[in-house]
Amino acid sequence: MNKKAVEWLYEQLPELVDKGIIPTASVDLIRDHYGAVDKKNGGKTILTMFAIIGVILVGMGIILILAHNWEQLSRMTRTLIAVGLLLVAQILVGATIWFKKDSNVWAESSSTFLMVTIGASIALIGQTYHIADDFSSFMLTWMLLSIPLVYLMGVTTPALLYLIGVTIWAINGEFPGIGKQLIWALLALIGPYYYSKLVKKNLYANPTVLVSWVLILCFYISFGTAFRGALGHLYMLIYAALFALTYFVGILWFDGPVKVWQRPFTAVGLTGCIGLSFLLTFKDVWQSIGRDFYFIGRSEYLLAFSLLVLVVILGLRLMNKKIDRHLLFGGVPVVAGVGFLLLYFDVSGINATVLCNAYMLLLSVMIILRGARKGEIGTLNIGMLMVAALIIMRFFDVDFSFVARGLVFVLLGFSFLAANWVMVRRKKEVIK
Amino acid sequence: MKNNKLLCKLFFILALIQLAVPLYMVWHWEDILQNGKQYTWITAPVDPYDAFRGRYIDLRFKDMKGPILSKAQFNSGQTAYAMITEDQKGYAFISSISDSRPEGEVNSYIKIKVSYIQDDNIAHFVLPFKRYYMQEGLAPRAEQAYRSNAGTEAMVSVRVKNGYGVVEELYIGDKTIYEYLRKGE
Numbered sequence: 111m112n113k114k115a116v117e118w119l120y121e122q123l124p125e126l127v128d129k130g131i132i133p134t135a136s137v138d139l140i141r142d143h144y145g146a147v148d149k150k151n152g153g154k155t156i157l158t159m160f161a162i163i164g165v166i167l168v169g170m171g172i173i174l175i176l177a178h179n180w181e182q183l184s185r186m187t188r189t190l191i192a193v194g195l196l197l198v199a200q201i202l203v204g205a206t207i208w209f210k211k212d213s214n215v216w217a218e219s220s221s222t223f224l225m226v227t228i229g230a231s232i233a234l235i236g237q238t239y240h241i242a243d244d245f246s247s248f249m250l251t252w253m254l255l256s257i258p259l260v261y262l263m264g265v266t267t268p269a270l271l272y273l274i275g276v277t278i279w280a281i282n283g284e285f286p287g288i289g290k291q292l293i294w295a296l297l298a299l300i301g302p303y304y305y306s307k308l309v310k311k312n313l314y315a316n317p318t319v320l321v322s323w324v325l326i327l328c329f330y331i332s333f334g335t336a337f338r339g340a341l342g343h344l345y346m347l348i349y350a351a352l353f354a355l356t357y358f359v360g361i362l363w364f365d366g367p368v369k370v371w372q373r374p375f376t377a378v379g380l381t382g383c384i385g386l387s388f389l390l391t392f393k394d395v396w397q398s399i400g401r402d403f404y405f406i407g408r409s410e411y412l413l414a415f416s417l418l419v420l421v422v423i424l425g426l427r428l429m430n431k432k433i434d435r436h437l438l439f440g441g442v443p444v445v446a447g448v449g450f451l452l453l454y455f456d457v458s459g460i461n462a463t464v465l466c467n468a469y470m471l472l473l474s475v476m477i478i479l480r481g482a483r484k485g486e487i488g489t490l491n492i493g494m495l496m497v498a499a500l501i502i503m504r505f506f507d508v509d510f511s512f513v514a515r516g517l518v519f520v521l522l523g524f525s526f527l528a529a530n531w532v533m534v535r536r537k538k539e540v541i542k
Numbered sequence: 543m544k545n546n547k548l549l550c551k552l553f554f555i556l557a558l559i560q561l562a563v564p565l566y567m568v569w570h571w572e573d574i575l576q577n578g579k580q581y582t583w584i585t586a587p588v589d590p591y592d593a594f595r596g597r598y599i600d601l602r603f604k605d606m607k608g609p610i611l612s613k614a615q616f617n618s619g620q621t622a623y624a625m626i627t628e629d630q631k632g633y634a635f636i637s638s639i640s641d642s643r644p645e646g647e648v649n650s651y652i653k654i655k656v657s658y659i660q661d662d663n664i665a666h667f668v669l670p671f672k673r674y675y676m677q678e679g680l681a682p683r684a685e686q687a688y689r690s691n692a693g694t695e696a697m698v699s700v701r702v703k704n705g706y707g708v709v710e711e712l713y714i715g716d717k718t719i720y721e722y723l724r725k726g727e
Contacts, residue, residue: 177596179677181720189568193561200557207549224560231564237596239571240709242673255563258556262549284619 116144154215155316161219162267169226176234188238192231199227203263221265225256246283249275253296260303266317269300270324277328280335293332300325313364314372322364322374326356330378340409343402346390347446348410351417353382354440358424361436383442384496387473390446390466391500396459399450403457418443438476445469470500478529487533494529498522574708578701579649581626581634583669585698585712597681599674599712599719601698605635606657607666614641616656616665624654624667626702633697639665643705653705671700671707676719684712684719 123140126132172195183191202220210216229252235241236248253275260269276296283290304325308318333352334341341348357379364375371377389395421443428437449462474496481490501522505515585601608624616622616639623644627637636654644651654667676684699710712719 177678179596179675179681181677181680185572189564192564192568196561196564200560204550204553204557207546207553211546211549228560232567235564235567235571237598237675239567239575240598240671240674241567241571242671251563255560262553262556 119144158215158218161215162222165219165223166226166267169223169230173226173230173233176230176237179237185238188234192234195227196224196231199224203259206263217263218265218267221259221263222267222271225259225268225271228252228255246279249279249282250296253279257299260300264303264307266308266321269303269321273297273300273321273324273328277331280332290336293336297325297329297332314366314368319372319374326374326378337413340407340413342410343399343406344410344414344450346386346395346399347414347443347450348417349382350386350390350446351414351421351443353379353386354421354443355379355417355424357383357436357440358421358428361433361440362424362427362431365433380439383439384473387442387445387466387470388496388499388503390442390449391463391470391503393459393463396449396453396462396466400453400457400459403453418447439473442469467500467504471497474500482529482533485533485537487530487537490529490533491526494526498526570706571708574701574703574706575710578703578706578708580710581628581700581702581707582632582713583634583698583700585696597676597678599676599681599684601669601672601674601709601712603669606669607660607664608636608639610659610663610665611638611640616641616659618656618658620656622654622656622665622667623651623705626650626652634700636667639667648704649702651705652702652707669707671698671709674698674709674712674719680720680723683723687714687719687722 119140123132123137127134127137176191199220203224206213206216206220232248232252253272256268256275257272259265260272276293279296280290280293285292300321304321308315308321312318330352337348356375360373360375360377360379364373366373421440425437425440428440445466449465452461452465453459455461474493477493477496478490479493481487481493501518583601584604610616611625614622623640623642624636625638625640625644625647626634627650628634639654639656652670654669657666657668659665697713699713700707701710714722717725
């Protein structure tokens, strides 16, 4: 429900009654239907945001002041400061539990402060004893000591900081063997909170959307870090499968009638699918993959295969739910997979390039048709832009004369103008 | 209310764990400083910084390699045990490297990370004490002082116990780094 629109409607109601446009009885019916507009909530959200930003700044300030390495402070004084800071923050959280249990502002800000303080305390002890632990183990200790706060207090900011923290751990750490795969267990620790406290409660509330964005971002970064060794050759196929999976998850479970930014899975997945499809239309990309096509390791095949199986499972689910029109947009891993098969027979990459260009063209035409059918100028223009980009980029692959390029550009320009003109005219007719 | 009490109890346990970790760290390192054996290592300081812990001097040691004692196979990043010996001048160096913890030797070995193996019998490694945190204004000057006194040897005294080592003090000549810098002002 658009709160601003309802507010505007309520403001209009007296005037509409005065002018006799609607009967007085309708006013109550409308108010019953939409309910009261909760003005307080907006204020509280802003207050919570400022409180969180405030405590993060204070916490970071404390860390920086301590990072000065005061020569005058003895080891005992430093220990007292570290423990004292932690105690103050813990007392604040304890007081919140006892006195302000229902206050979201207090819960979020005191927990965030405690989380930052844990980091400051460990850093101060490390500094005092010249501990040379790498940055990643410091982050890991910090995050593991903080994650219970998310569950005890039911707070979002520490959950976000935790996700960022464990991702930094994965990026910075150097672990022998499969040590980096621990990141999946660490990310999964946030799972129960994400599902039961956020997703189950309200899919499109600000905290859910915010955590979803950060979760997706952290997932992709962690994936790149954890499987660095298995992304040497099949990376295009693997990422295509990953983006398609993200897109399907978005369509299956987060596809409400809300704004694009409130559907991070769909937004990231679709952008990734289209972006990757676009990259795969370049001959150079296929040529570079083809150069060492026969050196692909078993782990790469296994990873790509597992992801493709997941894509098929979710694709079947989409078909069962009869929302299979999205399959075409998420079909990039299948197209890329066929491209790799073609590459097997011809490492020059020509066939694969032609296939991906055809797929990209089909996608663009589908978007244009959808825009035209629904009368959405924005969608139509996105499709046209995709076609234009596809044609323009092909000039980088093959040499054409300046006259030919000029003519294509003029034609593209005219088709943009014509399509928009037709759409605007059609809209006007509908309004009439 | 009952729920709130449970929450308080759970938070109390969490708070204790959160306090215990830094306190354990203090106890662990303080114990080594008080009861560990003192070694002196020759070092060459450089000055970077850590976003959370401030500026420090990156301690680089001479001859960070040693002969492998057993027939152990080491991989890069693997933990190993290095025996510490003192030369005639009293400076510490690593005399051998093993894949098992030396028995009965509490103060004369240190846990290290193997970097790479040379000729199947020499292990190159990184010592665990490689930082000396300093006041932010002084750290760059400490590095500068070291560079402009190339003839002077920089040394670090380290306390070692049960395979762990903690830096006690950084020296240039016979003065601590702070004394040296103060003298130069």
